Amino acid sequence: MARRPPSETQKAERAEQLEHLHAQIADKVANLTTSGQWQAWLRVASRFHQYSFNNTILIWTQRPDATLVAGYTTWQKSFHRQVTRGEHGIRILAPVTRRLPKLKPDGTPVLDDKGKPVMATQIVGVKPTSVFDISQTTGDPVPEPPRPALLTGRAPEGLWQSLASLVHAQGFRLERGDCRGANGYTDYTSRTVKVRDDVDDAQAVKTLAHELGHVLLHQPTTDGAPVCRDRREVEAESVAYLVTAAHGLDSSQYTFTYVACWAEQALPHHKEGTTIADVIHTTGNRVLKTAHQILDATAAPDNTQPIGQALTEAVTRNVAADRTALLLEEAGSPVALQAAAISRPAHQVEVSRSSLRRGSSPAAPPR
Known part of the structure; x- marks a missing residue:
């Protein structure tokens, strides 16, 4: 027709x-x-480090099913979870930082109103370190992002x-x-x-x-x-x-x-x-x-x-x-x-297995 x-x-x-x-x-x-559910997740998400693209690839190649990733101490102190005995860490590159004088384009130091150099934290290198996925830990439950x-x-x-x-x-x-x-x-x-x-x-x-x-x-x-x-x-x-x-x-x-x-x-x-x-x-x-x-x-x-x-x-x-x-x-x-x-229905929640990007917002859902 x-x-x-x-x-x-x-x-x-x-x-x-x-x-x-x-x-x-x-x-x-x-x-x-x-x-409240959304705000609870944002508070949790803000504690997770935002990984660089290269580290995201490193995580994915070693543990494709990773969902929430953090360091050993972060799991313990921030989330009251313990890495399970026998679990192997996911190796990534962590920045090495130092406090160095902030420089002008001509290479001279930036001075404050008292004539002292303004110090800034700068990345001077990287070093290997280990992180762990939530599936490698046990302990208190972690709020999950709202999911459609x-x-x-x-x-x-x-x-x-x-x-x-x-x-x-x-x-x-x-x-x-x-x-x-x-x-x-x-x-x-x-x-x-x-x-x-x-x-x-x-x-x-x-x-x-x-x-x-x-x-x-x-x-x-x-x-x-x-x-x-x-x-x-x-x-x-x-x-x-x-x-x-x-x-x-x-x-x-x-x-x-x-x-x-x-x-x-x-x-x-x-x-x-x-x-x-x-x-x-x-x-x-x-x-x-x-x-x-x-x-x-x-x-x-x-x-x-x-x-x-x-x-x-x-x-x-x-x-x-x-x-x-x-x-x-x-x-x-x-x-x-x-x-x-x-x-605004109460939505079923689940952790996305396809997203490693963590920061100040909920994990993006699948389409």
Whole structure:
């Protein structure tokens, strides 16, 4: 059946609804990252050393399943955990530092207001040292990062096929199978999009929409600066949320936690004072343009009204959830957290085995 393009009125209504949903991503993600569970993890994550790229490779080659890595003393003193007897350390390179005078470009020392050299800690070399993964230790439990819960159930009829057609139209091959710990990935070199085959249809479609966002937004080009990974993930998942919402599939239980993880990691790359909401809003034009591009190609044959209805229902559902949570919270109701969970559900947590990057933010989740 032929696809009838949406009318100008329908396009305008859809644009307004998508903009409303995109604004809600920022609001809900900002609220999520103030939760007690999230803050508990941030306090833990701040104690882990941020490893260099070379050390990340060293860790991966020696222990590919490593998740949380720290030194012997750090495990003991900061986390009250003991390295199990007989465990072999993961060898990495630790910096050797010294306090040396800070120098000007001409080689002369920088002096303070009293005429004394200003001292600074500088790396003068490296030395081998050992660290241990959490799986090599026992003791007190360590709070885990909030993780998005996989979607369950059926996907909207025909949406997988429509998204797959767009992937093929961009010159990419679509596969199902093992994704090495992720829910999906896009390989620009082999021009392959892969989605894991052991999840429900709803999750598979959401992941495919995410990967299609990468295909349309993030293919490497010779012109223009590349977008950092944190922003790429925020953009792709936001596109997936808007597209699935337009087709009547609510992926908020996955999207908000996923976007929060990556938006948190994007903050250090922005100027001081930037908030998570700012990070999400800066992606708005690209996200909305891509969502419209996908929805123009995935509208139901001869009928675009179902998408408009689904968007309206999605916006109404999210607004109603926010109002209900607010009213109960103001009333001091003991079920306020349950109402808030409509839009910010309590997510199942698990430690990512695919991420070794540790610092001041939660571990990035698989797609």
